Amino acid sequence: xxxxxxxELYQDVILDHSRHPRHFGPLEHATHNAHGYNPLCGDRITxxxxxxxxxxxxxxxxEGKGCAISQASASLMTDMLAGRTVAEAEKLMDGxxxxxxxxxxVTGLTEDDLETLQVMAGVSAFPMRVKCAxxxxxxxxxxLEGGSRSNEPAKTE
Amino acid sequence: MSFVPPKDxxxxxxxxVNGKMLAYLDSAASxxxxxxxxxxxxxxxxxxxxxxxxxxxxxxxxxxxxxxEARLAVARFINAxxxxxxxxxxxxxxxxxLVSYAFLSPRISAGDExxxxxxxxxxxxxxxxxxxxxxxxxxxxxxVREDGSINPSSVAAAITPKTKLVAITHMSNVLGTxxxxxxxxxxxxxxxxxxxVDGAQGAVHEIVDVQDLDADFYAFTGHKLYGPTGIGVLYxxxxxxxxxxxxxxxxxxxxxxxxxxxxxAEPPARFEAGTPPxxxxxxxxxxxxxxxxxxxxxVKAHEQDLYEYARAAVGHFRWVRVIGEAPHKxxxxxxxxxxxxxxxxxxxxxxxxxxxxxxxxxxQVLMERFGVASTTRAxxxxxxxxxxxxxxxxxxxxARSILC
Numbered sequence: 055x056x057x058x059x060x061x062e063l064y065q066d067v068i069l070d071h072s073r074h075p076r077h078f079g080p081l082e083h084a085t086h087n088a089h090g091y092n093p094l095c096g097d098r099i100t101x102x103x104x105x106x107x108x109x110x111x112x113x114x115x116x117e118g119k120g121c122a123i124s125q126a127s128a129s130l131m132t133d134m135l136a137g138r139t140v141a142e143a144e145k146l147m148d149g150x151x152x153x154x155x156x157x158x159x160v161t162g163l164t165e166d167d168l169e170t171l172q173v174m175a176g177v178s179a180f181p182m183r184v185k186c187a188x189x190x191x192x193x194x195x196x197x198l199e200g201g202s203r204s205n206e207p208a209k210t211e
Numbered sequence: 212m213s214f215v216p217p218k219d220x221x222x223x224x225x226x227x228v229n230g231k232m233l234a235y236l237d238s239a240a241s242x243x244x245x246x247x248x249x250x251x252x253x254x255x256x257x258x259x260x261x262x263x264x265x266x267x268x269x270x271x272x273x274x275x276x277x278x279x280e281a282r283l284a285v286a287r288f289i290n291a292x293x294x295x296x297x298x299x300x301x302x303x304x305x306x307x308x309l310v311s312y313a314f315l316s317p318r319i320s321a322g323d324e325x326x327x328x329x330x331x332x333x334x335x336x337x338x339x340x341x342x343x344x345x346x347x348x349x350x351x352x353x354x355v356r357e358d359g360s361i362n363p364s365s366v367a368a369a370i371t372p373k374t375k376l377v378a379i380t381h382m383s384n385v386l387g388t389x390x391x392x393x394x395x396x397x398x399x400x401x402x403x404x405x406x407x408v409d410g411a412q413g414a415v416h417e418i419v420d421v422q423d424l425d426a427d428f429y430a431f432t433g434h435k436l437y438g439p440t441g442i443g444v445l446y447x448x449x450x451x452x453x454x455x456x457x458x459x460x461x462x463x464x465x466x467x468x469x470x471x472x473x474x475x476a477e478p479p480a481r482f483e484a485g486t487p488p489x490x491x492x493x494x495x496x497x498x499x500x501x502x503x504x505x506x507x508x509x510v511k512a513h514e515q516d517l518y519e520y521a522r523a524a525v526g527h528f529r530w531v532r533v534i535g536e537a538p539h540k541x542x543x544x545x546x547x548x549x550x551x552x553x554x555x556x557x558x559x560x561x562x563x564x565x566x567x568x569x570x571x572x573x574x575q576v577l578m579e580r581f582g583v584a585s586t587t588r589a590x591x592x593x594x595x596x597x598x599x600x601x602x603x604x605x606x607x608x609x610a611r612s613i614l615c
Contacts, residue, residue: 096585
């Protein structure tokens with residue numbers, strides 16, 4: 055039972071993202087940046103964005119160190135958000151946050167997006183680890199809200 | 212070995228976790244409670260409970276007696292000269308904050324220095340940061356050697372005529388290092404500097420004699436000592452306590468209160484404002500009685516044996532880097548797992564019923580010193596067995612197979 059949950063949590067897609075994170079590194083000419091920090095474990099993340107006319111995400115990267123869950127989540131996130139509009143990104147972020155908390159009735163997402171996000175759903179069985187999964191997404195939220203102008207790192211709440 | 216781990220005394224150790232036998236290796240965070248402690252608290256609360264030091268009724272008298280007996284038990288446990296040198300607080304953290312506010316604050320001004328080590332727990336760092344923020348005091352950090360030990364002469368070197376306090380842990384909650392407190396106190400006293408000792412781990416694993424150590428203050432908590440949460444202890448030399456102003460204000464800590472003047476009770480009551488943790492004090496006394504019923508040296512040897520056994524086992528893993536190998540160290544094993552984050556490791560260990568701590572252990576200055584973001588920590592208590600270590604090792608192998 056617990057083994058099944060563990061295997062779901064650490065499924066191949068997750069491990070692949072954590073070992074070979076996509077969109078990892080600095081981003082020149084970023085228009086938006088934000089830092090995230092999880093005081094529980096000391097993990098840190100930075101996300102960089104280029105917003106084209108405040109509409110489309112034309113550039114996206116992340117940097118940082120953390121557990122497999124937080125790295126995979128950040129990698130998956132950057133993969134999904136690249137090329138999206140800000141409005142779409144916000145929808146995805148809300149959907150993701152509901153999903154990892156194990157909440158029912160996630161709406162407003164396409165089948166494809168839901169399926170992609172679903173690989174992270176296993177974390178909902180591990181309440182102590184939900185914050186690992188949400189760190190990157192909260193940091194992204196803060197970047198879109200103009201995180202570059204704030205010195206306060208994003209939290210996992 | 213004569214010592215047999217009394218697993219049956221601890222009801223929680225019989226319950227399966229995630230379908231596995233519980234291997235509880237997180238006693239440095241908080242120890243499990245033996246049935247005698249839980250029973251003593253229930254018995255007291257159901258037959259003798261009332262508020263203390265107030266009221267003239269029968270139960271008030273009995274409860275007061277039990278509360279003061281607990282103080283005496285603590286005094287004997289650490290060999291304090293007088294029981295009025297024992298102050299009950301809500302935990303080790305409050306004990307250290309009490310020293311910061313009531314002892315150090317009136318004695319320290321801008322530019323004065325506090326000497327502390329890089330292996331301190333946040334509870335023995337943050338109260339001194341308060342003095343840095345509020346009084347513009349300067350924190351002087353004594354480095355930790357690569358093996359996790361402190362060189363007493365670097366403590367001596369850090370002390371200047373401006374030093375107002377040395378704050379040091381008896382035993383590191385991450386490295387397990389047991390510091391030469393007696394020697395460090397002698398060094399500080401030779402320069403007229405008082406010493407506060409964080410005994411959160413030391414009181415559990417070492418046989419503490421505050422008169423022999425000659426420490427000015429010694430702080431510890433009940434819940435790591437197989438006792439309840441919500442109660443801690445501050446030992447302070449009588450000569451210091453008498454000169455200190457109160458920390459919290461309220462009932463029980465006064466001599467007389469009028470509209471325009473006030474006088475305070477003598478220690479220890481002066482520092483125990485409000486209704487104290489009465490049931491917890493009875494529980495702490497029961498825990499001390501329980502622990503003192505064992506040959507403490509045999510308990511220590513048992514814990515040390517578990518540590519050595521675990522250390523040797525993880526030594527076979529080339530992907531494990533142990534942090535903290537001081538010659539004098541207690542039964543705490545902290546390690547980094549190369550290629551695996553401590554939180555992922557701890558989650559998989561949990562699936563095996565192994566409860567370990569993963570993270571920075573409230574010691575971020577130390578983590579920084581060793582260049583790690585987090586470690587996995589197995590800490591041992593008197594109830595642990597080699598089976599618990601075997602479960603840990605199996606769990607680590609499993610983590611490796613899943614994550615790498």
